Amino acid sequence: MLPELSRQEILRYSRHLLIPEVGLEGQRKLKASSALIIGTGGLGSPVALYLAAAGVGHIGLVDYDVVEESNLQRQIVHGTGMLGGLKVESARARLLDLNPAIQVEAFNEAFTSANALRIAEPFDVIIDGTDNFPTRYLINDLCVLTGKPDVYGAIYRFEGQASVFYAREGPCYRCLFPEPPPPGLVPTCADAGVLGILPGTIGTIEATEAIKLLLGIGSSLAGRLLLYNALDMSFEYVKLKKNPECKVCGPHPEITGLVDYFEFCGVPGLDHTDSPSGADRNITALQLAKKLKRGEKIRLIDVREPHELTISHIDGAENLPLGILAAHLGELDSAQEIVLFCKSGTRSARALEILISAGFRKVKNLRGGINAWAREVDRSLPLY
Amino acid sequence: MPVVKIPNPLRSYVNGQAEVLVSGVTAGAALEDMLAQYPAFRPHLCKEDGSLRAFVNLFLERSNIRDLQGLDTPLEPNDILNLVPSIAGG
Numbered sequence: 001m002l003p004e005l006s007r008q009e010i011l012r013y014s015r016h017l018l019i020p021e022v023g024l025e026g027q028r029k030l031k032a033s034s035a036l037i038i039g040t041g042g043l044g045s046p047v048a049l050y051l052a053a054a055g056v057g058h059i060g061l062v063d064y065d066v067v068e069e070s071n072l073q074r075q076i077v078h079g080t081g082m083l084g085g086l087k088v089e090s091a092r093a094r095l096l097d098l099n100p101a102i103q104v105e106a107f108n109e110a111f112t113s114a115n116a117l118r119i120a121e122p123f124d125v126i127i128d129g130t131d132n133f134p135t136r137y138l139i140n141d142l143c144v145l146t147g148k149p150d151v152y153g154a155i156y157r158f159e160g161q162a163s164v165f166y167a168r169e170g171p172c173y174r175c176l177f178p179e180p181p182p183p184g185l186v187p188t189c190a191d192a193g194v195l196g197i198l199p200g201t202i203g204t205i206e207a208t209e210a211i212k213l214l215l216g217i218g219s220s221l222a223g224r225l226l227l228y229n230a231l232d233m234s235f236e237y238v239k240l241k242k243n244p245e246c247k248v249c250g251p252h253p254e255i256t257g258l259v260d261y262f263e264f265c266g267v268p269g270l271d272h273t274d275s276p277s278g279a280d281r282n283i284t285a286l287q288l289a290k291k292l293k294r295g296e297k298i299r300l301i302d303v304r305e306p307h308e309l310t311i312s313h314i315d316g317a318e319n320l321p322l323g324i325l326a327a328h329l330g331e332l333d334s335a336q337e338i339v340l341f342c343k344s345g346t347r348s349a350r351a352l353e354i355l356i357s358a359g360f361r362k363v364k365n366l367r368g369g370i371n372a373w374a375r376e377v378d379r380s381l382p383l384y
Numbered sequence: 385m386p387v388v389k390i391p392n393p394l395r396s397y398v399n400g401q402a403e404v405l406v407s408g409v410t411a412g413a414a415l416e417d418m419l420a421q422y423p424a425f426r427p428h429l430c431k432e433d434g435s436l437r438a439f440v441n442l443f444l445e446r447s448n449i450r451d452l453q454g455l456d457t458p459l460e461p462n463d464i465l466n467l468v469p470s471i472a473g474g
Contacts, residue, residue, distance in 0.1 A: 042473075128474075131473055132472050133470070154471045156471040157393075176470075179439055185428055185439075186393045186470070188472065225468070227468065238446050238447070238466065323396035
């Protein structure tokens with residue numbers, strides 16, 4: 001039995017009621033429906049705003065982060081007044097301001113194998129707005145095991161992907177990508193940057209797919225992967241098929257429960273700035289500053305891209321971008337102490353692995369990168 | 385000549401280019417030609433047995449070569465191959 005719409009709701013949703021494919025019954029379906037949005041960042045922002053505006057009756061929001069200044073270039077559900085506040089509470093307040101008639105449930109926790117089933121259980125569709133591989137595989141496996149559709153979107157600089165992974169009807173995420181890339185090979189938005197509008201485009205496509213699934217109209221992206229390029233302004237589709245060897249949705253699945261995804265993805269935990277090479281290879285900004293003050297001979301290698309040096313730099317550091325580092329190892333002396341750094345410590349952790357593989361032993365990674373240096377040592381430098 | 389389109393996350397391995405012109409009458413030969421031009425790309429893209437790593441797919445037009453004849457998929461001179469890696473940003 002679908003819920004009735006109030007006179008006010010009929011007025012609010014009048015442009016939907018005029019579309020035959022939605023109409024009064026469709027709007028009542030949306031009121032009765034629910035969507036879980038995992039991540040309230042770049043992708044989650046437009047998804048949450050449009051689903052709330054469309055009148056999806058029950059929206060769940062999962063995030064464990066707080067609103068930071070560098071989020072606001074793209075995470076449009078948050079505002080300057082919410083800086084430092086919990087993302088889920090910031091988003092919840094904005095959604096309820098947009099549409100007070102809906103129910104918004106905030107989960108201020110990381111989405112993990114321990115809580116995923118509990119959180120997702122009441123929701124009709126699951127929307128992937130995350131920024132990391134472990135959570136993407138977790139969402140996929142959860143959706144396969146519970147029979148829910150996984151509305152997928154992912155972004156990188158100017159390029160985006162979107163699909164619907166619905167194992168009942170077609171392939172899942174693991175059919176397409178059985179394993180994640182090696183850590184560090186595909187940088188995150190925090191390291192590589194992202195055009196602020198890009199998650200708006202991909203997130204809006206995810207919201208569209210979620211609304212279509214909830215209404216049961218149109219042809220979803222199940223079985224297709226949308227490839228969007230903002231620089232070329234091109235939309236292309238490729239066909240996706242079920243992988244008969246898929247470990248989770250294939251005929252002989254090996255994965256029958258949720259697993260430890262951080263281990264599977266080769267990353268240590270939720271803190272993206274941690275080095276995968278272990279704490280003994282890290283040096284803090286304060287430790288480095290003390291060593292330099294004592295006059296210790298340390299070669300500082302900045303592995304960021306050249307255009308990032310105009311934002312901030314450390315005097316005396318040499319620039320050897322990560323992409324060309326391996327080809328320039330001959331210019332480094334393994335007998336000398338070397339400290340590698342980037343913006344936040346992720347790329348320099350990858351650089352550390354390259355040097356260690358090449359036999360360098362006296363090499364360390366500046367934990368937290370030049371941003372940690374700017375916070376702890378040279379406060380004249382901007383954070384970015 | 386066939387073209388391999390390189391997505392942004394993998395361009396640093398091909399001198400920043402968006403496309404690489406390749407020779408070869410199969411997808412595998414085209415891939416080999418690209419990797420001969422950019423040898424540092426090989427360990428990131430391929431396993432030791434020469435097959436593609438599991439985080440990346442090669443599409444001929446709209447079809448995954450895994451759903452065609454794999455690396456033996458025949459190519460026409462004007463074919464476009466699309467490398468599609470997994471990305472995680474959000």
